[in-house]
Amino acid sequence: SEAEIPLTSGIKLQTLNYIVSVGLSGRKMSVIVDTGSDLTWVQCQPCRVCYTQQDPMFNPSLSPSYRSVSCNSSTCQSLLIETGNPGICSGIAPQMCNYVVSYGDGSYTRGELGLETLNLGTVSVSNFIFGCGRNNKGLFGGASGLMGLGRSSLSLVSQTSAMFGGVFSYCLPSAEAATAGSLIFGGDSSVYRNSTPISYTDIIPNPQLPTFYFLNLTGVSIGAVALESPSFGKVGILMDSGTVITRLPPSIYRALKGEFLKQFSGFPSAPGFSILDTCFNLSSYQEVDIPDIKMHFSGNAELLVDVTGVFYFAKSDASQVCLAVASLTYEEDIGIIGNYQQ
Structure with a gap:
């Protein structure tokens, strides 16, 4: 049923x-x-x-x-x-x-x-x-x-x-x-009411945390640029509808932040907001081009994070708009894909 x-x-x-x-x-x-x-x-x-x-x-x-x-x-x-x-x-x-x-x-x-x-x-x-x-x-x-x-x-x-x-x-x-x-x-x-074809990836077992849904994150790309990190394919990342903001291992987050700032450059910065440390003041812009972020999983599955999942508007007048991804404190902490990016 x-x-x-x-x-x-x-x-x-x-x-x-x-x-x-x-x-x-x-x-x-x-x-x-x-x-x-x-x-x-x-x-x-x-x-x-x-x-x-x-x-x-x-x-x-x-x-x-x-x-x-x-x-x-x-x-x-x-x-x-x-x-x-x-x-x-x-x-x-x-x-x-x-x-x-x-x-x-x-x-x-x-x-x-x-x-x-x-x-x-x-x-x-x-x-x-x-x-x-x-x-x-x-x-x-x-x-x-x-x-x-x-x-x-x-x-x-x-x-x-x-x-x-x-x-x-x-x-x-x-x-x-x-x-x-x-x-x-x-x-x-x-x-299902999907507008694009469904792609599949394996849920990988984690004996220490057997009740969670872990996926194998094999890569991340921003625009057409694939990020480099030794952590890809090594660690399971938790798919969690009850967490809002995605949290990545520091090595992956540093690569993501660096490449994002290269592609989204020339905009005035703004103070960080809560756990988000990469923020901009976009209040004087009518429109901006925002690079897409893609997460890649085993089995060639891709998760496209569009504009709504890339930026979090801490202020509604766009004077504090933050990259909606955060860094974990330690490399061995558990990465989470939150609902904002799903």
Whole structure:
């Protein structure tokens, strides 16, 4: 079977991540689409520490189909493998399975695991395991929570593999677009709305981080110039819809920045913005020619980063426009292709 859900920019919810609407026993939840984590969770009432979300908060006590996951269940015991933190048993009877998930940017969610009917478009998934978040903090904007699309057994992809075969695809609209993209579960490529042919590249295993999607980045070119770096083809790079800005190993970033400044020269510089260090003041220009960036992967697959993914407008008057790629601190840190470049 197939399920297709509209996927939209999270700008209206004060996040640069992307959002889909799902139902929990028929109640609408707007969740961030994250291929870089596994547990799907929403904020739950009553809540100890919650951020402000746009949709009404989920209240499990009002749902006849909600059940909590018990402490001695195999699901609770598998939490250590799935989230890096063991399921903690609360002292209250009946003993519920508590979870903690921390993200790379310092955000976190804590709560207990529950079972509920999940609605994906017109498809219902019964006994879906998710996190009922009672203590949530971080960069989630006004979303209700997060959809985990990683590779562990707790992720939405794994939990629905009997229905959808463990296959999903997504198409991100540009952040400003009024039109929606799509998140599709199932392998029927006839429903894809791609405007260019699909190319394929292998997902490479990373035994230390088995739940992530790693690709083999074999090269990067700017305009017609291929960059030189000893790191190409050596390191897996993480494809992550839940990270905004792409982060490259320092050796690749230095080569990219140097070549970009050669091809995009003569423009006044501007101060750096957050993690972005290559910025320009373009406020006095009507239009400029911006070189395209291409990322190359094994199997001759290419990802073309067009204008919308090359520059981040830190100021809307174009007085601070930055190359939307950042450097990792250390060469052995994990490179990430963020959604801004996807």
